Amino acid sequence: MSASTTSTEAHPAELLAIDAGQTGIKTRLRLADGTTHDDLFAGVLTDRPLLPQLAEVAESIVRTAGTAPATLTLGVSGLTDAQAEAEALLQRPDLAGILRVVATHDSVTSFLGVLGDRFGSVVAAGTGVVTLGVGPQHSVRVDGWGHIMGDAGSGYWIGRAALDAVMRAYDGRGPATALTDIVRERWPDLDLAYPQLQASHDRVRTVASFAAATAVLAADGDDVAGGICRDAARELALAATTSLRMAEAPGDAAVGAVGGVFGSELIRSEFTAAVNAERPDARFVPPMGSGLDGAVALAGLGAQHPLRERFADVRRA
Amino acid sequence: MSASTTSTEAHPAELLAIDAGQTGIKTRLRLADGTTHDDLFAGVLTDRPLLPQLAEVAESIVRTAGTAPATLTLGVSGLTDAQAEAEALLQRPDLAGILRVVATHDSVTSFLGVLGDRFGSVVAAGTGVVTLGVGPQHSVRVDGWGHIMGDAGSGYWIGRAALDAVMRAYDGRGPATALTDIVRERWPDLDLAYPQLQASHDRVRTVASFAAATAVLAADGDDVAGGICRDAARELALAATTSLRMAEAPGDAAVGAVGGVFGSELIRSEFTAAVNAERPDARFVPPMGSGLDGAVALAGLGAQHPLRERFADVRRA
Numbered sequence A, B: 001m002s003a004s005t006t007s008t009e010a011h012p013a014e015l016l017a018i019d020a021g022q023t024g025i026k027t028r029l030r031l032a033d034g035t036t037h038d039d040l041f042a043g044v045l046t047d048r049p050l051l052p053q054l055a056e057v058a059e060s061i062v063r064t065a066g067t068a069p070a071t072l073t074l075g076v077s078g079l080t081d082a083q084a085e086a087e088a089l090l091q092r093p094d095l096a097g098i099l100r101v102v103a104t105h106d107s108v109t110s111f112l113g114v115l116g117d118r119f120g121s122v123v124a125a126g127t128g129v130v131t132l133g134v135g136p137q138h139s140v141r142v143d144g145w146g147h148i149m150g151d152a153g154s155g156y157w158i159g160r161a162a163l164d165a166v167m168r169a170y171d172g173r174g175p176a177t178a179l180t181d182i183v184r185e186r187w188p189d190l191d192l193a194y195p196q197l198q199a200s201h202d203r204v205r206t207v208a209s210f211a212a213a214t215a216v217l218a219a220d221g222d223d224v225a226g227g228i229c230r231d232a233a234r235e236l237a238l239a240a241t242t243s244l245r246m247a248e249a250p251g252d253a254a255v256g257a258v259g260g261v262f263g264s265e266l267i268r269s270e271f272t273a274a275v276n277a278e279r280p281d282a283r284f285v286p287p288m289g290s291g292l293d294g295a296v297a298l299a300g301l302g303a304q305h306p307l308r309e310r311f312a313d314v315r316r317a
Helices: A003-010 A050-065 A082-090 A106-115 A155-171 A179-186 A190-199 A203-208 A211-219 A223-246 A265-278 A291-298 A306-310 B003-010 B050-065 B082-091 B106-115 B155-171 B179-186 B190-199 B203-208 B211-219 B223-246 B265-278 B291-298 B306-310
Strands: A013-020 A024-031 A036-042 A071-076 A100-105 A120-125 A129-134 A139-142 A254-258 A312-315 B013-020 B024-031 B036-042 B071-076 B100-105 B120-125 B129-134 B139-142 B254-258 B312-315
Touching: A013 A050, A013 A106, A013 A291, A024 A050, A024 A291, A036 A050, A050 A071, A050 A082, A071 A082, A071 A106, A071 A291, A082 A100, A082 A312, A100 A106, A100 A306, A106 A120, A106 A129, A106 A254, A106 A291, A106 A306, A120 A223, A129 A223, A139 A223, A139 A306, A139 B155, A155 A179, A155 A190, A155 A203, A155 A211, A155 A223, A155 B139, A179 A190, A179 A211, A190 A203, A211 A223, A211 A265, A223 A254, A223 A265, A254 A265, B013 B050, B013 B106, B013 B291, B024 B050, B024 B291, B036 B050, B050 B071, B050 B082, B071 B082, B071 B106, B071 B291, B082 B100, B082 B312, B100 B106, B100 B306, B106 B120, B106 B129, B106 B254, B106 B291, B106 B306, B120 B223, B129 B223, B139 B223, B139 B306, B155 B179, B155 B190, B155 B203, B155 B211, B155 B223, B179 B190, B179 B211, B190 B203, B211 B223, B211 B265, B223 B254, B223 B265, B254 B265
Parallel strands: A013 A071, A071 A100, A120 A254, B013 B071, B071 B100, B120 B254
Antiparallel strands: A013 A024, A024 A036, A100 A312, A120 A129, A129 A139, B013 B024, B024 B036, B100 B312, B120 B129, B129 B139
């Protein structure tokens, strides 16, 4: 008798939830007896086809557990066609036991993890940033348009502004800043910083890596770094208030702010002040749970929930 | 008797000048009798090694002409180590007849083409932008730090700002703008614009391609497009005035503005006004010649010229 047969007979799997971000893919398998098994895989590569990456993770878990879950839920970074991905996952031979797939963008699972089924806005600001607003009737997405044309206030945005400020100080267009020492640690000859960065295969992450030091220098009183962090906070607040307005959320709606950028106390407090200037009654709430909790919640959300318009929910015929 | 022997005996080549830009590589071969032969090759790829690309062009011309020029001069986009490139070119077996190589960044040949040996500032603004200032004692470079951390006011900078403004109008953060129709011609579904742009192998050129339409809409009175163009003009003016100040150029120094961005009358006039606000006596001058003329001029520049510090000038031992 194989281990997998034992496992299936003992505890059939109810749900496999996947939170697929660029930094890591987190998974949770829930069995019929209520026990859960969490796992972590390497992050999703958003410039390659998503399906093989998601399928490989799901198949690996099903293989190990020896049981296919009735429901598979996914929140995926970079997902642009949830319907197509959900249907394609149901077609994978190794996932034949799955009866239902619910797929959505990771901004939705992030929202559900932070606010659950409450109305409000969640700003998730890491290397990129995406904001989701949910009101009684509908939900809206604000920004999350990537490092070239969007992601205002994100880690990339802050790092890019820091590099720009360093080069302005270097050629005489801008004031001196302690950011220069930070950037020189990476590129001692500033003349060569830009060709080396442009030739790098990891440009986005490299640029965003300067955000943390920028926040530290801002807290230490560097004017240039402080200006960048305050501008970032205002961009994040604009996204939050815009999402509340566009989603027609109630005046006392909840606001959640998650992600590495909010690790800066300066950015967090400027963000709160800027949101309150526009929305005095907004309630800032700590996250109820993680994006993985949000992926679990996907399975149980009512058919009338305003976020349902952002899901693909596919059942086997 | 071969054609090349005939050619060499009749008219030995004095000079081969190369202006190697990203759009095209322009060459001029000057023979002892004063006649010149111009040619055009595909543009230099700045994310690949430069030497093979430059050597191939020079070798092809030497082969066709049947005579190696005494002097080879080059202005090269993306050049970061002129000394190494110049020495390596002298080592190529097929360029054995060349006695001297002068190599520099294309911002230097652009300056020489526009202002010749006068003091002043040249702003060259196309997809990217680089500004050079020359005073009696020394020369300075301002910006030209590439599309990620620099190139303020360039075609890329304008196009990126236009895309950002379109997405802000789309998600409710910003005012409506006619730029939206332009961007929708390329990406009818704006939700998909950013993943498609990020996956493109021609991102920089694609972004910069929106600059021309932005200038047209600005001239037509679109407020958002107008704001972007005025901001760009101020960035370009800041680079010009900074370069004059850092190079300690005289008050009545010449200012040259070249490149596609200055094809916008709005940008050109805002640029002039902003430079004059800081430098009332600056003289705006039309270009004396092209970047290729500047590459030719490289060969004859005196040893005391302030731009000499930006050259590699290598002679065969």
